[in-house]
Amino acid sequence: MSGSRFPELNAARPGNAVPERWKLRAGQAIRLQPSQASELRVTEGRVWATFDGPHHGPANDLGDHFLSAGQGLRISAGQPLVIEAWGNNEAPAWLALCPVAPPQRALRRGVFGLSAA
Template identity: 35%
Template sequence: MNTLTHTPSPGTRHGASASSLMTLPIGEARTLRHRAGARLEVTSGRVWLTEPGDLDDHFVASGESLLLHHNGPVVVQSDGASAAVLRIVTSSSARRLPWSP
């Protein structure tokens, strides 16, 4: 596993749309499906995630974000001492796949 240095989340920019906030209880995992170019933002807690085509796993903490580089499912799990709150921000170049939740 590898951790990345993440930049603080810039918030939703003009031309971007955010899905609603999602809360993951401690230890709960979900599979999310979005296109490359979407950004996962964590507003509270910490998550672990993995995406296809990426040999590394990533940890994203409160106030940080991670650009998703591959199409397809992303597995995300609450990894901290408290529930994680997150959202996926997309832009016109990174729309949700038709089968996304």
């Protein structure tokens, strides 16, 4: 979706532990492509979010998501996502994006403290 009509936000910079917040007016859409794995949280209102394709499996399993206040969505590093405030009223939606720490690898130790193969 590069060059699209949506404003683009390259959020979730490394080392940024404080969630970034945005307000989307009714009908407003943005394109988001975080530089690291992140969690998008809807703090107020409702949104429609869609990941770029191609998608495999049952319809909408990976593409379209409808989220309400309190719900979230995990976004992989570099994964494009378009988000639009959604609903039949004029209320805005508030979003928070927070980087997600990469999973810690557990190091398996052998009898003498050597790592297992």
